[in-house]
Amino acid sequence: MMRKIYGIILLAALFTVLLQVPVLAVEPGEERVTLGANLTEAQIRQMYTDFNLERGKVKEIIVTIDEERAYLSGLVPDQKIGSSSISSIYIRTLEEDSGINVTTNNINWCTEDIYRNALMTAGVENASVMVSAPFSVSGTAALTGIYKAYEDITGISLDQTAKEVAAEELVTTSELAETIGSDDATMLMNELKKILDETKDMTDEELRVVIINLADAQNIELTEENIQQIISLSRTLEKLDISKWGDKLSQLAETMDSAKEAGKGITAFLNGLGDILAGISDFFANIFGGIGKLFGS
Structure with missing residues (x-):
């Protein structure tokens, strides 16, 4: 077994x-945090603790439920998307050929391998990604957050079809x-x-x-x-x-x-x-x- x-x-x-779209050149060491828009202040502090970061040291981006639905409506059952954006991510770009490293916490639907495959398909490469939530959630908001963070780092939108x-x-x-x-x-x-x-x-x-x-x-x-x-x-x-x-x-x-x-x-x-x-x-x-x-x- x-x-x-x-x-x-x-x-x-x-x-x-084998299926990646052309990957954008990104300098290693770039960092972003994306937070679900519906987190409380206490939960935001918990996310930064999970990421081992001090708030204010890394650029912060907010992901809303409307943005999440724009990506996933029609693909994900409504109960998986829910009515609020919770799951959050910390992404740091890595040296060339490092690949994608994903870790998750309190994510009950999307696994690390599934995130990794989806990100490679979209064209994200050479990044360390931490996905977390203050309680158990599906993790669908995190995918949107990763895209937003990566696009903010590069200044270029990932291919829409690939996303x-x-x-x-x-x-x-x-x-x-x-x-x-x-x-x-x-x-x-x-x-x-x-x-x-x-x-x-x-x-x-x-x-x-x-x-x-x-x-x-x-x-x-x-x-x-x-x-x-x-x-x-x-x-x-x-x-x-x-x-x-x-x-x-x-x-x-x-x-x-x-x-x-x-x-x-x-x-x-x-x-x-x-x-x-x-x-x-x-x-x-x-x-x-x-x-x-x-x-x-």
Whole structure:
């Protein structure tokens, strides 16, 4: 079981980067705090304590419920958005190739991996993000807060389509996680990301078969509703440009190659998945073979 979970985490980290939009150049060390507009003064003090910051030392940005709804209405159930903005974030930009580090506190719906994937999809990179709330909340306001903070740091808006796609990814993955678990939900999303240039030419029924095969290969049981959710998200993800993934993949090569999947190397793990999927199409087998060679060198 631990080997499976560790392998999923490695694949999630690896294949999420295949779908990134161009990333904005940002100097390391930039910091922002975003606060939910409905926090009390006592709760704001608690947030700064959680972030280990002194108020006034870092630029502060407010996130309102209207802004949250602008991103997530129609994607997130109303009960998840709620009627107030609570979850808050502290973001600090990091050196190039550092990736995205996410920690959460009192967030009961969005996991760290789900935040990380959504941020990468939107084009956020090389950042340390702390998400917190004074009591248990879904964490939907935090995604809007991260976008606002990152745009304030760069002075440039993130691609609107990418933000919308990332929001849908966060929502769908979170909903899947409620039924199949966070690790499996994240893995399925990233499995699909790496073959999007092929799925866009598939019919929904052909894509359905691929999804079922991917799930079966990992002993994941999907409901028909799950499958339809994944098909819908795949069609949305296809809107993004995935042509420039090579550099991002190679950036992770050293880290991924040194990791071990419970005693097995990355190459063996990827080649094993390649064997499982070889029957789907030559295209899939070629992708896994190429990646296996990359990490085997």
